[in-house]
Amino acid sequence: DSGVTQTPKHLITATGQRVTLRCSPRSGDLSVYWYQQSLDQGLQFLIQYYNGEERAKGNILERFSAQQFPDLHSELNLSSLELGDSALYFCASSPMTGHYTEAFFGQGTRLTVV
């Protein structure tokens, strides 16, 4: 158990809908990363937050947004969902205090868009 909690584990929704994925980082970790894993795209970096502020941005669609709250949990919002958004979405957290920090991954949320 990495200590990173993602909810829900599974989500099935229809095209055009909006969903929210939640991530609770390890206790004390200030940074959260979001990744999308699909069969044809591999593990794609979406976005990273550090202590509530956006730190880095990857291949995140405009229909997707994220935020990190004062209690450090993070949410990834996916809207106007398309069939191609079906994927496994991972959250990872990292202390990012000082150097030499690694990321710890949650178990993921499997999103199926029908």
Next chain:
Amino acid sequence: AQSVTQPDIHITVSEGASLELRCNYSYGATPYLFWYVQSPGQGLQLLLKYFSGDTLVQGIKGFEAEFKRSQSSFNLRKPSVHWSDAAEYFCAVGAPPNNNDMRFGAGTRLTVKP
């Protein structure tokens, strides 16, 4: 942004044989480098990491990796593969000093023959 290439999509080895998984990175300086393993339906587990210092790093489950700056490589090795090592292996690169913007390679799927 930094990037990672894993040239081998799928590798098959016999149980007891040695293993080497290749990873090449692109980054302007010495990055942070990681190898993660993902079993089916699971999250990603850190095998080992390189931040600085000794270029040969030891990880869990008998794995090791060697950082070669001249070749921009961080190949993963194991002297004797066990059937339980069958999984997907991901190489990742992050930007020091806080492991910002961590990017993953496409992954290498390892099959172990009895």
